Amino acid sequence: MTSTFRNLLERAKTGDPLAVTQLMDMYEPLIKSEAKINGEIDNDLLQELWATMFRCVQVFEK
């Protein structure tokens, strides 16, 4: 199956768990690197960043 990013985003928007997981895997390194404060992951911030990512998926339009 050929899966494009657009397709993945659309599916994640409708709440398809597989697409959401795929997106999470894709952006996990970025989220974790942004969640670091003084070289350590701040768990509260990590949660907020995940929530931000889900909001972005819902809001982003192209």
Add this chain to the structure above:
Amino acid sequence: MYKNNDGSDEDHILQNQFTAYLVTALRRTKVKHIRKKRYRQYEVPLDYLNEHDGLMILSDLLTKLPVIEQLENEKLVKILKTYNEQSVHIFIEKVIGDKSFVEIADTMGLSYNSVQMRYYRILKKLRKELDKNDKHF
């Protein structure tokens, strides 16, 4: 599976746009989170107040104040208060906290260059102002 994103086709461009959008949103969340955390640090817990029947020992109160309020040089404090809060924070972290630019940049969600630039700018301004003030006395 995805092939490497070289920005060559429409789908890759879309992915790059989404990533850029996401990075901006993440950084904003981070800055907001750090500000909120820093603010909470200076709050006195309610149970602490209850325990002490509203009376607080001055030294305890002092350690809970932002560093700027603990400085003894009034002239310096007066000048610092007129500067941008973020720049003053960088200055204090660097001089009193003895932190590196990298650490400060990381905590504040700013870039290394921006922290360095703000630090040297405030240092230059301070030297000038303190010099000017000294001449009055």
